[in-house]
Amino acid sequence: MLSYQHSFHAGNAADLHKHALLATALAYLARKPKPLSYLETHAGRGFYRIDSPEALKTGEAEAGVARLEARFPEDHPWRAAVAAARAAHGPAAYPGSPWIAAHLTRPGDRIDLAELHPAEHAALEAAMPARPGLRMHRRDGLEMAKALVPPEPRRGLMLIDPSWEVRDDYARLAGLLPVLHRKWNVGVLMLWYPILADRRHAPMIRALRTALPGLMVSEVAVPQARAGHGLRGSGMAVVNPPWGLEEEAARIAARIEEG
Template sequence: MLSYRHAFHAGNFADVLKHSVLSLCLEHLIKKDKPFFYLDTHSGAGSYSLSQSKAQQNQEFQNGISQLWQLTTFPTELQPYLTAIHALNSGKQLKTYPGSPLLVKQYLRDQDYMRLYELHPKDHEKLKTLFKKIQHVRIEQSDGFAALKSALPPHIKRGIVLIDPSYEVKTDYQTATKQLIEGYKRFNTGTFLLWYPVVQRGRVNYMEQQLRNSKVRNILQVEHCISPDSTEHGMTGSGLFIINPPWQLNSQLATLLPFLQEKLSPQYNRTIHRYLVPE
């Protein structure tokens, strides 16, 4: 259950989609001085070196962030994400890729609050080191799914909850969808992002149906695939279910998604961008 390490996949095409959307959601939150709350159920190590052996083994970042790193022309919708990446890498060489917690750290203000959960002991220790002595950040070595019960609702009414399990356990598809719905009931003013891999289309279809059958409204779905659906081992795409998306996000995705498709998978054109459940 603890075999998954995101260091092998850091900066890949799935991270690009997830983190570019997360950046747009954060940009929306900081437009107001009011504090925001951020919860990450599966935080990972927080930061990843792209020169170390894990990242170098498959070099998945080469078909992800590396394709965008040195672009001089790109949509404004990609600016927040690329700005965050450049802030962590001095000079022209791409060395470090942020996990979601480090990405959010760049937006964190004195009035904001973050809760991070990571079960893997080594990644948990790295996460603690990364956020050492930073106020308003709480880090726990525990099951992030359970945290959705214990940590919600927060005392702050604005915020983002990112649910980002590894899906190394098949039941994660069912658990993640259930916890998304239950978490929303506790914090219905927040924005929820549930990331999912496309490995077998039937599992994604199951998640979609569960969300349609729930009483949750205002669910946006975005998906980027780099190859056709397959029954073989391996991820062919990834997506996000977004509850309570910021009001501009839908139109921003209409520009962002085709651009990512063009740059990261020009040989295969399949995306999903729709309201799975309307308001």
């Protein structure tokens, strides 16, 4: 949806959950010298500031990264990416998932990023560091996913992180993830979703568990940033989770949910 602007939500507790899992998975894949592909269907602007008017208006970053970052060890790959972003752009910098992926992958790896919103796509192009193998697409991300899998190199990871502003997204993703897995059976597929009071994600996860035995699901409750905030939690469904990701997911959840 072209109305969604992640600048209001960047650095919130759900971002920490999503980005810490993503960074863990990418760091593991990058240990091997073989090249990999990274695809992202809804890239946003790639880079944010938690002192922006949008972030200050919602207070979500204050309840998220500002409150929770110190609970993660300094050598965690997510914290390493945040530190690199701050070193380059100042203490209020917060890297989105495209920036984290660029930081954790190597020059020989391939990155394909889709963003349909014209202003967000322009910001993405400005934010991403120039490097070989990086392509930014102004197109529907799910169409890109279907068109580009299986990628070359075949080793790799795809992050699917739509706005979820349309209820049909849940049924659409329940059908799409198994299709992508059939086309790219070695790929790590990571689907982030919000947990709302009505738990509208639950039928999607039940369908995915049936279609994809071995699916990893990580869900965490997130602190309420303000009165009336609809987000209750953050979820990530992972096909072909890398070794150790499930154990790390439990540690990430404990850090976010503790008191």
